[in-house]
Amino acid sequence: MSAARILTIARLELIQRLRSVGWYVLLGVFVVLLLGITALSFLIFSNSDLPGAGVFSIIVNFVLLLVVLVSPTLSGNAINGDRDAATLAPVQVTAATTGDIMVGKLLAAVATGCAFLLIAVPFLAAGMVGGGVTPGMLFVSLLVLLAEIVVVAAMGVGLSGLIARPLFSIAATYLAVAALVIGTLIAFALGGAAIRTDVTHYERPWDDSTGEPVCDSWEEYTYEQPRFDYVWGFLAANPFVVLADATPTTFDDGYPQDLFGQIKYGVRMAQLPPGSERWDACAGGFESTPTPEERMRGTVPSWFVGLGIQLVIAGALFAGAWGRTRTPARRLPPGTRIA
Known part of the structure; x- marks a missing residue:
């Protein structure tokens, strides 16, 4: 040449x-x-x-x-x-x-x-x-x-x-x-919905006579939830996901301030398997959860794989x-x- x-x-x-x-x-x-x-x-x-x-x-x-x-x-x-x-x-x-x-x-x-x-x-x-x-x-x-x-x-x-x-x-x-822009989203949504698993939800029972939660016992409920953590790789090849995952994110008190961070957070959350939820009415609600910035630090970037x-x-x-x-x-x- x-x-x-x-x-x-x-x-x-x-x-x-x-x-x-x-x-x-x-x-x-x-x-x-x-x-x-x-x-x-x-x-x-x-x-x-x-x-x-x-x-x-x-x-x-x-x-x-x-x-x-x-x-x-x-x-x-x-x-x-x-x-x-x-x-x-x-x-x-x-x-x-x-x-x-x-x-x-x-x-x-x-x-x-x-x-x-x-x-x-x-x-x-x-x-x-x-x-x-x-x-x-x-x-x-x-x-x-x-x-x-x-x-x-x-x-x-x-x-x-x-x-x-x-x-x-x-x-x-x-x-x-x-196929890269829309097909990856369809494959991710359908694949995650097709694969489901049982998740347990814990919460305090309520005393009907007093209307107050009973703080010395727990009730549990089991329901199905999609397993998007098995199919999140479909999103890796999406051009918009590659752009968002590769670009540095601006945070304010641990929360993304731009569209890059919001897309990146959604993809990173899809990597995590569903776990049990615990609602404690005696402690004021759900147990403390990490901020989006902390979540992202514990997950894997995927932009280089998608590219x-x-x-x-x-x-x-x-x-x-x-x-x-x-x-x-x-x-x-x-x-x-x-x-």
């Missing part, structure tokens, strides 16, 4: 996009949506002591949402779109190798996604003004967003090389992204497309246009 040829192919891809009016309209809509989300976020957290933490987390999650919605369209027809337009074969007969073409297409798709990320940086900086956001949070969240852009772009380019029709490859890319799963899926699709695009081709799908 040659860096010069890779950059040339990426530049040609970007020039084609920059000539499209729809590209600028898409960027304009993106800016308008970010302005609205930022303004609404400041209104929501206006009464908070650290409004910046909440505003920043909402903006970052919104940027990730737009990235996973837009990137499949920009990368899902990178290979088969050129083949359908009869512009791929002329490039393949030049000095450009298959690796040059694949990496150049991927680089162009990543650069396109990074354009949205660069536009979002001023809005992220505005979220930091409200306090509660450290430079480490900004740096880590940008790195995770960049990693997700690369993953989705690689999946789109890979599927565009494996599927002959551009429309089908774009739809398949959306389905793959939906690894995403990279394996994207890498497998990209490698498959690499083999399908290699010339001379031994076998092509029926009806594939060559030149």
